[in-house]
Amino acid sequence: MFDINHIRAQFPILNQQVNGKPLVYLDNAATSQKPISVLETWEKYYETINANVHRGIHTLSQLATEEMELSRKKIQRFINAKHDYEVIFTKGTTEGINLVAYALTNQIKKDDEIIISYLEHHSNIVPWQMLCERTGAKLRVIPMDENGILQIDVLDSWLNEKTKVVSVNQVSNALGIINPIEEIIEKTRRLSNAYVLIDGAQSAPHFKIDVQKLDCDFFVFSGHKMYAPMGTGILYGKESVLENLHPFHGGGEMIAVCSFEKTTYAGLPFKFEAGTPNVGGNIALGAAVDFIEQIGHDNLQIHENELLTYAQKKLLELDGIKIYGEKANRTGVVSFNLDGVGIASDTGMILDKMGIAVRTGHHCTQPIMDFFNIAGTVRASFAVYNTLEEIDILVEGVKKAQRMLV
Template sequence: MFDIQEIRSQFSILDREVNGKPLVYLDNAATSQKPNSVLDVCHAYYTELNANVHRGIHTLSQLATEEMELSRRKIQKFINAEHDFEVIFTKGTTEGLNLISYILTQKLQKDDEIIISYLEHHSNIVPWQLLCERTGAKLRVIPIDENGILQLDYFDQFLSEKTKVVSVNQVSNALGIVNPIEEIIAKTRKNTDAYVVIDGAQSAPHFNIDVQKMDCDFFVFSGHKMYAPMGTGILYGKREILEALPPFHGGGEMIATCSFDGTTYAGLPFKYEAGTPNVGGNIALGAAVDFMNRVGHENIQNHENALLEYAQRHLLEIEGLKVYGEKAKRTGVVSFNLEGVGISSDVGMILDKMGIAVRTGHHCTQPIMEFFNIAGTVRASFAVYNTFEEIDLLVEGVKKAQRMLS
């Protein structure tokens, strides 16, 4: 049974007040709150297991290693990777995307092409621009229409023997639009031998992920958006691709042998995990997966979709309110502005005085804002612990902001 009050009871922070009002936390696309089960795992690591992993024969090191590798296997199952060593621990989506763009450097040359979309977060734009600077490759961008929907006719035109990388997000962080990645991957496979990279930062918290069915070459996501600590994340890569590509960082853990005459590299996953990892955070990421599995992916998705439908319906009853991407398939996010209110942050500050946390601004997606000719939006984003009563408070807060600012 889906019991929203029981779920909320697992998040102690939801009991606090902000500016004398009960906290209404609607900034989950930026980062989610953490259940007590995850926080308990973090605390237990530092009070009972604190040791480095893979490097010691003593008991604490062995126990910490076992717990982190257990977490890796949980994540393998969570995304349905074929092998646990295809799961690479990172600091988050941004590091994962930078890692991929760096190790692909030797695979591109002048006039090769990289395809991304207009809906990308800056972390799925800038690393590819840097790769273009290193190699002389060119960036092609799939445009969007007035609803924020990708125009795949242009994607069809872009695909050619020059295409070496296609990198798109599964869900837009700014608008919540769900992109047709199955179609994008199928078209790419049919027409090119390009690497396919999927940014799952905004999909992993909401969807059931199956990287084998998806048939992507790489899939990246962050832990902190799916109930795990900040500074955690995952890069999935197909075994044969990761084995063939060079390492990203050099140092401890990623070597097989090291001498002044040369170095050989460790096998997967350690080849891409140089240095001391965020052991406590990585173990807690496994605990976050446990939490999501207990709630159930279907329950999470159904509840969040109901929240989105309810929020959009009631927000659009406010005269002069525009929802961006209103007609597109979306999840988890409603992004809007009020007519006659020039600065989204003004709305956000008024909501904050009412204890309501939303995100305002360009959401690290300046090209999207430029397309709509706006400086930013007010973004409310949902998680499994949010309620319809909180949506009602948001709507009343937006009405109050409109009265004060118009």
């Protein structure tokens, strides 16, 4: 049974007041709060088995290694990777994309093409621009319409032997739009030999992920958006693809043999995990996977879709409000502006005075904002612990902002 009160009781941070009002936390696309099970797992590591992993023969090192590798296996099952060594621990989505973009440098040549979409976060734009600068490759951007829906028909004429990478997000962080990645991958496989990278930062917290079914070459996500600590994340890569990539970082852990004359690299996954990892955070990421699976993906999606539907309905009942991507297939996000209010942060500050945490600004998606000719939006984003009553409080806050600002 889905028990919202039981779920909320697992998040102690939600019990506080902000500016004298009960906290209503609606900034989950930026980062989610952490349940007690994740916090206790992180704390237990530092209190009982704090040691470096893989290289030690003493008991604490062995225990720490076992716990982190158990977490890797949990994540393998969570995304249905074929092998646990296809799961690379990273600091987050941004590092995962940068790792791939850097590692592909020697495979990209002048006039090759890299395809991304208009709906990308800066972390899925800038690394590819940097790769183009290093190699002379060209960046192509899948356009979108006024509803924020990608016009993927262009791929039929764009994809060819020059296409080397197609990198798109599964869900837009700015608008919550769910992109047709299955169709994008199918077109890419049929019309080119390009690598496909999926940015799952906004989908892994909400959807059941199956990387084998998707048939993507890479899938990246961050732990802190799915109830795990900050500074954690995953790069999944197909074994055959990862084997052909050069390492991103050099140093300890990622070597097989090192001499002044030559260094040979370790096998997967360690080839891409140079240096001391975030052991406590990586173990806690496994606890976050446990938390999500205990709730169940079906329960989670039903609840979050109810929140989205209700929030959009109640906000659209107000006069003078614009929701971006309103007609698109979305999850977890309502991104809006108030007519007559030029700066979204003004609305955000009024909401904050009422204890309501939302995000305002361009959300690291300036091209989207430029498309709509706006500086930014107010973004309310939902997680499993949010309630319909909190949506009502948000709507009352928006009404107050309208009275004060318009």
